[in-house]
Amino acid sequence: MTNRTLEATDLVTEPETAYALAARTENLSVRFAGVPALDRLDLRLAPGKIHGLLGRNGSGKSTLAATLAGFRQPDEGRVLIEGGDLGTAAEPYENAVVTSRVCLIRESGDLVDAALVRHVLGLAASLRPYWDSELAGDLLDRFEVPTTKKVQKLSRGKKSALGVVLGLASRAPLTIFDETYLGMDVPSRNLFYDALLADYAEVPRTIVLSTHLVSEVSTMLEEVLILDNGRLVTQSPVDALRGRGASIVGPTAVVDEFTAGFTVLAEEKLGGTKSTTVLGDLDPDLLAQARAAGLEVGPVGLQDLFVHLTSSGKGARR
Known part of the structure; x- marks a missing residue:
């Protein structure tokens, strides 16, 4: 790895182990202008597995990801995150302790365009108790993401790669990737998949891949959830579904x-x-x-x- 100065390095003391979290929804409904994006959804994400969240465009995948991460408040029902160092179940919305342990990386990136990449990394490190600076540096090198550029100067592919770095290096006990790698070419996506599996093997946690690139990720998945029109079509271990x-x-x-x-x-x-x-x-x-x-x-x-x-x-x- 080449030398990089990540301003995140001295911001946090890394705990020894990240603990996988479980998530469940109970009668979860989210509506936009009265139209349901999620309709009375009941599901459970078992801890320590790689889950595939599959669905066509408009099926409710992104809404579910945002609600699990506490970005959005349910209109009805609730989301509960539990396990690991959280102890009892808690709702993520406006809960800083829970949201620090749930990392959502969206295709949009949610990045501040005017910020330098190294400042984005520093902010992430200050918010993520399990942040791994060494892993972040290694991934930045492998994806060839420059830390001295502003986010707005990065290509779409490099922005997606930066999102992947933020998600993996967070080592959040529940990490959700919502189509974040769509801006990456095939070799970069393969690099992401390899990096994810390698780090998951080293630090098991709960990972959700929201995607419609089913053929690319099918061999990685342990459980699959399929949404259609805001409802759960099926939830099953991959082998059982096949x-x-x-x-x-x-x-x-x-x-x-x-x-x-x-x-x-x-x-x-x-x-x-x-x-x-x-x-x-x-x-x-x-x-x-x-x-x-x-x-x-x-x-x-x-x-x-x-x-x-x-x-x-x-x-x-x-």
Whole structure:
């Protein structure tokens, strides 16, 4: 690592360990001009896991992230953050102790354009009890973010990289990345993913990745939450969610007979052959029956499940 002077260095004394936090919502509703962005949402984020928050544009992902971080007050219901050094559950809104331990990095950056990068880092260090200056310096070097420039002089990609640095170096017990890496090119995003996994392995905490780049992050995720129109479509461990879908391919009549009891997500026909994507558990006996009937059974990727589960106007049929 090249020499850098981060004005954050002497601002805080770093605790030895960051403690993962849990979060839950109870009947959470947030409205804009009377229109619900979140509609009676009940969910729980288990501590010490990497959660994927998935949804199409306008599904409520950013509103949920902002409410979890205390940036926004619920119209109904509540958010509770608990565990770690917080002890009992507490609401984050206007709670300085909780918000110092919850870091939200948004695509907009929430950065002061006229500030120097090193001053932004210094401010972050003064607000984050688990801030790691050495990690921040290493990431700045790897992303090639200059500390002597003003934020407004950075390219969009470098601003996104600075957001990633702030999020990872905060080592906040609950860290939320809300599409913050969209301004980064593919190599920079891959660098972010690698850095996140490496630091998560060193200091486990609760991480939420809000994204629609499902194929890029699917291998990193442990649990998935899918939102659609402000409501929770599903919350599931990734492996369990992948196991809920299958593609069945074979003669049309045989496929139709076999899939009659499943929720059908999609269908395609080519001549006398049909491919049907179903949602449901295929146990070993069912798989054996399918193959005995001459059908091909294949997995459905997380990206495809996400698309099917959130396709407006394409409601699954039974």
